[in-house]
Amino acid sequence: MTAPTTATDVNQPSLEHAPKTGRRLSLPVLMLVIAGALALTSIVRLITGADGITNVSQMSTALQLAVPIGLAGLGGLWAERAGVVNIGLEGMMILGTWFGAWAGFQWGPWTGVLVGLIGGCLGGLLHAVVTVTFNVNHIVSGVAINILALGATRYLAPLAFEGHQGGSAKQSPAVESLGHFTVPGLSDWLTDLNAKGWFFVSDIAGLLGGLVTDVSWLTLIAVALIPGTWWILWRTPFGLRLRSCGENPVAAESLGVNVYKYKYLAVIISGGLAGLGGVFLSIVANPFYLEGQTSGRGYIGLAAMIFGNWMPGGLAIGAGLFGYTDSLNLRGGSTNVHALLLLGALLLVIGAIWLAIRKKYVQAAVTLVVGALVFAWYAGTNEVPSQVVAATPYVVTLVVLALSAQRLRMPKADGMPYRKGQGK
Structure with a gap:
């Protein structure tokens, strides 16, 4: 006779009977893919002479721009792993920018x-009350929070900032710096190595140099939150219970999990992480609050989370990709984006070959045609319009999501309404 399942079973960090989340790349394979992409980028740099696409300054800027996107994405991951869709990340970031600067x-x-x-947590708490307790549609609640946060900060900014030196109805006074650090010796060595322009080696030096040059302490905290989130959610009983709420809340409740409590905790943490991303914008990226400074990064963070298949490591890669494309606006954008057209064409050709090997001939043909058009664009021009440079992060977001959509699997109960005791 089989022993009955008890509430203590859920305390064991095992997902033996959990649904499969699709094929995942092993760490060695993932490192080979990243190395291959970097080698291809190095080839493009040598052909085009666009040294700026992998220099230390470019990578340092990309890291700074990736941090708020990554924090917003982490916030979305926490909420959605507990079964709550958080479209309100943008609004929670806005609250973080305002309260942080204030x-x-x-x-x-x-x-x-x-x-x-705390400001971001308040936005998360509101979202949790509306979606978990009152069972309002998650998308509707998130959109409402975005609108409410924007309206609230517009109302509060003149009251809080006008009359102070440097303050106005749309901008806060300056905030002191949190401080930056550079690893002495190593940073200079990597910068010199990057300047030599060698194949692959100089590109790796540029990537690593950006990670050890003029790094904010808040950046260090944000980077540490990536493995921290993975360890908490995948290696602790707390994380197992929280994820069970996003996969099958009825089963979790039958095993003694307080589903409401875990959903509330997850969404409040989600808001706090998004708020921390907003703080980064108003204290580190710019030393003041400025109306509209989130610029849709909450939505891009959500896209990074989806690209990463609701996993912290994939999210970090997605945030880095979007941060890198965003950094092209700031450093030689037209020249660098034009060089990346060649990179895009090469990637599309490789993708067409891969599809042909898998006998998906129609998709391979379409991909090859698109690659040829991109190459023709590169060969027929010397630069791209400034409007294209500004739109690059958003275009990359759409393209990456479109290409990765087939391998994704969200938590099974993500966004689904839940009432306590509904499984009885």
Whole structure:
């Protein structure tokens, strides 16, 4: 006779009977893919002479732009792993920017970090109350929070900032810096190695140099949150219970899990992480709050999470990709984006070959034609219009999601309504 399942079973960090999440790349294979992409980029750099696509300054800027996107994506991951869709990440980031700058210029930057995080948590709490307790559609609630956050900060900004030096109805006074650090010796060596322009080696030096040059302490915290999130959600009983709420809340409740509590915790943490991304924008990226400074990064963070298949590692790669394309706006954008047209054409040709090997001949033909058109664009021009440069991050977001959509699997109960006791 089979022993009955008890509530303590869910405490064991095992997902033996959990649904498959699709094929995942092993770490060695993933490293080979990244190395291959970097080698291809190095070839493009040598052909085009666009050294800026992998220099230290470019990579440092890309890291800075990737951090708020990654934090927003982490926030979305926490909520959706518990079964709550969080379209309101943008609004929670807006709350983080405002509260962080408001507290930062008065009581110091680290106080601003804490208060901005709390501001994001308040947005998450509101989303949890509306979706978990009152069972409102998650998309409707998230959109409402985005609108509410924008309206609230527009109303509060004149009251809080006008009359202070440097403040106005749309901008806060300046906030002191959190400080930056550079690894002495290593940064200079990598910068010199990157300047030599060698194949592959100089490109790796540029990538690593960007990680150790003028790095904010908040960046270090954000990077540490990636493996921290993975460990908590995939290696602890707490994480197992939380993820069970996003896969099968009825089964989780039958095993003694307080589903409401875990959903609330996940969405509040989600808001706090998005708020921390907003703090980064208003204290690190710019030393002041500025109306509209999130610029849709909450939505791009959500896209990075989806690209990463609801996993922290994939999310980090997605955030890095979007941060890199965004950095092209700031450093030699037209020249670099034009060089990346060649990279895009090469990637499309490789993709067409791969599809042909898998006997998907129609898709291979379409991909090859698109690759030929992109190459023709590259060969027939010397630069791209500034409008194309500005749109590059958003175009890359759409393309990446379109290409990766077939391998994705969200948590089974993500976005589904749940009432306590509904399985009885």
